[in-house]
Amino acid sequence: MSTPSTPPSQPASLPRSNVALIGSPNSGKSLLFNRLTGLNQKVANFPGITVDISAGKSLIDNSTEYLDFPGVYSLHTISGEEKLAVEAFYKAMDADHLDAVICVVDATRLEKGLIFALQVVEACRRYNKPLLIAANMTDVLEQHKMQLDTQGLADALKVPVLPISGKTGFGLENIPSAIASAKAPTEAYGIAGDIIASDDSLIHRQAQQLANKYGPKGDLLINAQTKLDSFFLHSWFGGLSFFVIMYLLFQSIFTWAAPVMDGVETIIQVTADFVLARVPEGMASDFIADALFGGIGAFLVFVPQIFVLTLVVGMLEDSGYLARAAVICHKPLRVFGLTGKSFIPMLSSVACAIPGIYAARTVDSPRKRWLTYLAIPLMPCSARLPVYTLLIAAFIPAQKALGGLIGWQGLAMFGIYVFGIVCALLVTAVVSRSNAELRSDLPFVLEMPPYRLPSWRPLLRNAWNRSKHFVTKAGKIIFIVTVVIWFLGYFPNQGASLGDSWLGTMGQWIEPVFAPFGLDWKYGVAILTSFLAREVFVGTLGTLFGIEGAEENFVSLSQQIQDSGLPIGSGVALLVFFAIALQCVSTLAVLAKETGSWRLPTQLFISYSIFAYVAAFLTFHLVEFLV
Amino acid sequence: MTLWDLTQGTSATVSAFAASIEAGYRTRLSELGFHPGESISCVMAPSLGAPKLYRVNNTVYSLDDSIASMIEVA
Ligand SMILES: Nc1nc2c(ncn2[C@@H]2O[C@H](COP(=O)(O)OP(=O)(O)OP(=O)(O)O)[C@@H](O)[C@H]2O)c(=O)[nH]1
Ligand SMILES: [Mg+2]
Numbered sequence: 001m002s003t004p005s006t007p008p009s010q011p012a013s014l015p016r017s018n019v020a021l022i023g024s025p026n027s028g029k030s031l032l033f034n035r036l037t038g039l040n041q042k043v044a045n046f047p048g049i050t051v052d053i054s055a056g057k058s059l060i061d062n063s064t065e066y067l068d069f070p071g072v073y074s075l076h077t078i079s080g081e082e083k084l085a086v087e088a089f090y091k092a093m094d095a096d097h098l099d100a101v102i103c104v105v106d107a108t109r110l111e112k113g114l115i116f117a118l119q120v121v122e123a124c125r126r127y128n129k130p131l132l133i134a135a136n137m138t139d140v141l142e143q144h145k146m147q148l149d150t151q152g153l154a155d156a157l158k159v160p161v162l163p164i165s166g167k168t169g170f171g172l173e174n175i176p177s178a179i180a181s182a183k184a185p186t187e188a189y190g191i192a193g194d195i196i197a198s199d200d201s202l203i204h205r206q207a208q209q210l211a212n213k214y215g216p217k218g219d220l221l222i223n224a225q226t227k228l229d230s231f232f233l234h235s236w237f238g239g240l241s242f243f244v245i246m247y248l249l250f251q252s253i254f255t256w257a258a259p260v261m262d263g264v265e266t267i268i269q270v271t272a273d274f275v276l277a278r279v280p281e282g283m284a285s286d287f288i289a290d291a292l293f294g295g296i297g298a299f300l301v302f303v304p305q306i307f308v309l310t311l312v313v314g315m316l317e318d319s320g321y322l323a324r325a326a327v328i329c330h331k332p333l334r335v336f337g338l339t340g341k342s343f344i345p346m347l348s349s350v351a352c353a354i355p356g357i358y359a360a361r362t363v364d365s366p367r368k369r370w371l372t373y374l375a376i377p378l379m380p381c382s383a384r385l386p387v388y389t390l391l392i393a394a395f396i397p398a399q400k401a402l403g404g405l406i407g408w409q410g411l412a413m414f415g416i417y418v419f420g421i422v423c424a425l426l427v428t429a430v431v432s433r434s435n436a437e438l439r440s441d442l443p444f445v446l447e448m449p450p451y452r453l454p455s456w457r458p459l460l461r462n463a464w465n466r467s468k469h470f471v472t473k474a475g476k477i478i479f480i481v482t483v484v485i486w487f488l489g490y491f492p493n494q495g496a497s498l499g500d501s502w503l504g505t506m507g508q509w510i511e512p513v514f515a516p517f518g519l520d521w522k523y524g525v526a527i528l529t530s531f532l533a534r535e536v537f538v539g540t541l542g543t544l545f546g547i548e549g550a551e552e553n554f555v556s557l558s559q560q561i562q563d564s565g566l567p568i569g570s571g572v573a574l575l576v577f578f579a580i581a582l583q584c585v586s587t588l589a590v591l592a593k594e595t596g597s598w599r600l601p602t603q604l605f606i607s608y609s610i611f612a613y614v615a616a617f618l619t620f621h622l623v624e625f626l627v
Numbered sequence: 628m629t630l631w632d633l634t635q636g637t638s639a640t641v642s643a644f645a646a647s648i649e650a651g652y653r654t655r656l657s658e659l660g661f662h663p664g665e666s667i668s669c670v671m672a673p674s675l676g677a678p679k680l681y682r683v684n685n686t687v688y689s690l691d692d693s694i695a696s697m698i699e700v701a
Contacts, residue, residue: 073655073659109686110685111686112660112685201657201662208684211685219685222682222685222687225687226680226687229670229687233671233673233677235673235674238673327677327678328673328677340678442652443691443694444678444694445655445656445659445688445689445690445694446678446688447659447686447687447688448687448688448689
């Protein structure tokens, strides 16, 4: 947590009550927070997802502000991230920033939640803060006809206990009034004394007794979970299902998204032809054709892929399977210096490195987390997808291989994905063996979340938001870059000759850098602009080919590249270059924020740039030699 | 015998931590319920040395060999 965002002191004219949501990891705080505030914090069925405190105004009455805290197992914890959360919690209590506390307890794992709740009762008693215990996930209990005696529990603890479900929304309307009437606990529960600092086994015993007395009876849920575990972690079926799931993930991006992508491309094409037919020839029509449709249109085609990828990764996150995948991958990843927990950030990075870097907080061992950071920028993120798709469409024939079983293009895409992952693992393997830097290590201990059927609505909403974010955020950069590129490429000779334009003159200086792998200056310029964000490559190239080409109609960029006669070695070299180079300003900035300094991002940027250049150079010569 | 030696479907009571265990690990394990006197069962022992799944009351945790072998059981 870089800045525990406890709100600053409130102006006196605005009496606003701050309510903290705390609880053990994966108890459903963030989903509840989203429901109460209408915000969109990340929710996933894996412990330790929330890493920063976020604040949001209540939808019901906006004088209440809720604070979503990262989950912690104990209030006297000592492990890194959790310690920061606990400190922030105490600080907020101490500075009187909190007016009430809601302790969220997973009713299906009551004992675990109560261990923490007992500590919270004691903390609230000391700080004189009103406390409400929210027994969450009651929808699951109901589904299995299980009972929770909230009244009995409330009487025993002398703290109100409210049954709720963050999923169905059950009981949420009672929260404001329950908070308003909640009081600070006055009695210590059970054996008086220092419960927070006392021996764990004492709290455990008390929590156990309470759970046995008032909680749902029976082993139904845990037995169901174990049954599924014995399939998903089975020697044969476990490995097999892992590969099937990863294959489906990969397939979904390409097969499900393909028709939509074609649709978007057609729409752009039709719109372009329609608009251009109505604009008089001249500079305006050139600008519309080259910069707007050529540059920005080329990148909009990839939005459906981002949508599908986010959706599928979200499904996996919600199902509880990721924790099993972490168990399966632990031993193999250890060979490369990583841990099973690195699997989740690495998988998220297939969508985008930024959530991947945040997800790396779930890797509790500082050393392993640091190594995971090295791997993340090499994972094939979706910003590379437009570049890969473009280059593969331009260079790889659309024929079937292996007796029609799979297309060459699909195989090439698979190959470049595997290439990125292999690079990532090789880097961590080498660095973990050669770097004896003393970073503390932690063993692998992971709570297994329950299996759940993913709930569609939040997943779709999340995928939609991410696509929107992609369009607005990346779209803005791409728009500016393409306009600048178009301007420099169009003048001073009104697009008559790209080579003699201002950009062409500048390009001549860049050309020698990329000439060793057979690329002319247009690609050089596109690569340089892509250091802002990878997708910009496609936009820039689209604009440049647009100015250069004299086509009347819209011709796809891959077709134009194909027609330009670029050698295949250069195409493959470009693929390799993009697989390795760290061309993403946001990744660097987030890494700096997460590691607390610019040291690691700077090192990674320089070394991955050199690595990418050398690998592309070797690839070019190898391919040209072979072909 | 250590926790790591438990086979699938068996359970045992934690007796002590290995002397070499770091204080930090020990606290973390205690927080989760792995402390002397607690009965723990091994619900799943995947092959190829993957981390095993242990049940403490109504929660299941997975622990790898490096840490499970530091918890002595009887
Ligand atoms: N069935 C059901 N699932 C829920 C409920 N509340 C949350 N979940 C699910 O539980 C999982 C964890 O929810 P989160 O809100 O991310 O939990 P959290 O407490 O914020 O977790 P951390 O941030 O990791 O501490 C997600 O898969 C949610 O969809 C509920 O009331 N019913
Ligand atoms: Mg959360």
